[in-house]
Amino acid sequence: MFEMNRFSLLCVVSLMCCANIAFAEEPSVTPYRPTVTNSAALPIPGWIDFETGVARQEGKDGSTQSNLLYLAKFALTPDFGVLVGGDAFISQADANTPRLSGAGDTTLLLKHRFVVSDLAALGLEYGIKAPTAASGLGSGKSDLILNGVYSRNIRGHNLDVNMNVSKLGVAGVNESAYRYGWSGTVFRPVNDKWGVMAELSGAMRQGTQPESQWLLASSYAWSNRLVFDAGLSAGISSNTHRLSLFAGMAMLLGQVR
Numbered sequence: 001m002f003e004m005n006r007f008s009l010l011c012v013v014s015l016m017c018c019a020n021i022a023f024a025e026e027p028s029v030t031p032y033r034p035t036v037t038n039s040a041a042l043p044i045p046g047w048i049d050f051e052t053g054v055a056r057q058e059g060k061d062g063s064t065q066s067n068l069l070y071l072a073k074f075a076l077t078p079d080f081g082v083l084v085g086g087d088a089f090i091s092q093a094d095a096n097t098p099r100l101s102g103a104g105d106t107t108l109l110l111k112h113r114f115v116v117s118d119l120a121a122l123g124l125e126y127g128i129k130a131p132t133a134a135s136g137l138g139s140g141k142s143d144l145i146l147n148g149v150y151s152r153n154i155r156g157h158n159l160d161v162n163m164n165v166s167k168l169g170v171a172g173v174n175e176s177a178y179r180y181g182w183s184g185t186v187f188r189p190v191n192d193k194w195g196v197m198a199e200l201s202g203a204m205r206q207g208t209q210p211e212s213q214w215l216l217a218s219s220y221a222w223s224n225r226l227v228f229d230a231g232l233s234a235g236i237s238s239n240t241h242r243l244s245l246f247a248g249m250a251m252l253l254g255q256v257r
Contacts, residue, residue: 031250037185040123040151049073053248063094102134123149141169175207225252
């Protein structure tokens with residue numbers, strides 16, 4: 001059975017403990033997964049929005065990693081909310097070290113949305129990645145995170161762009177502690193159930209090789225409250241992973257009374 005670290009469990013339970021599941025109405029879930037890019041949109045205020053999924057990644061050096069991911073989202077107002085997420089479980093191995101497994105780090109973000117027009121919005125996410133990972137699966141230090149979001153609807157296509165910077169708690173000799181990331185996603189609805197998305201993303205840090213990848217995925221809306229997804233990503237630069245396969249879901253758990 002997958003084990004979740006205490007901090008992650010506490011954060012998720014704190015959002016869910018007051019949930020009252022009501023099926024009389026059909027509000028809609030607001031998925032962020034499976035892309036790296038977040039949208040500026042927030043969940044319906046007062047409702048707990050939860051995402052989870054599994055991923056299997058193969059490195060170009062023969063290493064492998066499996067993840068059980070989660071993200072809990074809760075909006076206090078249409079323009080302000082809280083995000084809690086991370087890896088509930090990680091299992092990784094390479095040719096030179098034994099397999100390591102356990103819980104991963106936990107990210108806590110505050111999020112603001114700024115409506116620009118009927119078709120566009122900006123978002124700002126800021127917070128911390130807490131060092132809750134099992135030994136050997138994280139840096140053991142906290143990271144500070146700041147992410148800017150631009151979302152726009154263009155002729156039925158949803159465009160999301162993220163630009164972010166993280167101040168890492170640990171950096172190697174001659175390496176900067178600041179990591180800069182970027183990503184862009186285009187989502188196209190095929191019909192009222194199916195959708196497809198494509199994404200490019202990357203990161204750079206002085207003293208290290210830049211990273212970049214592409215991602216393709218599809219989603220299926222089982223209902224307004226439950227959306228499934230699956231897809232794959234592959235590295236473009238030499239020091240990114242070879243291939244990653246993933247699948248998961250986003251669901252609206254219930255309303256806080």
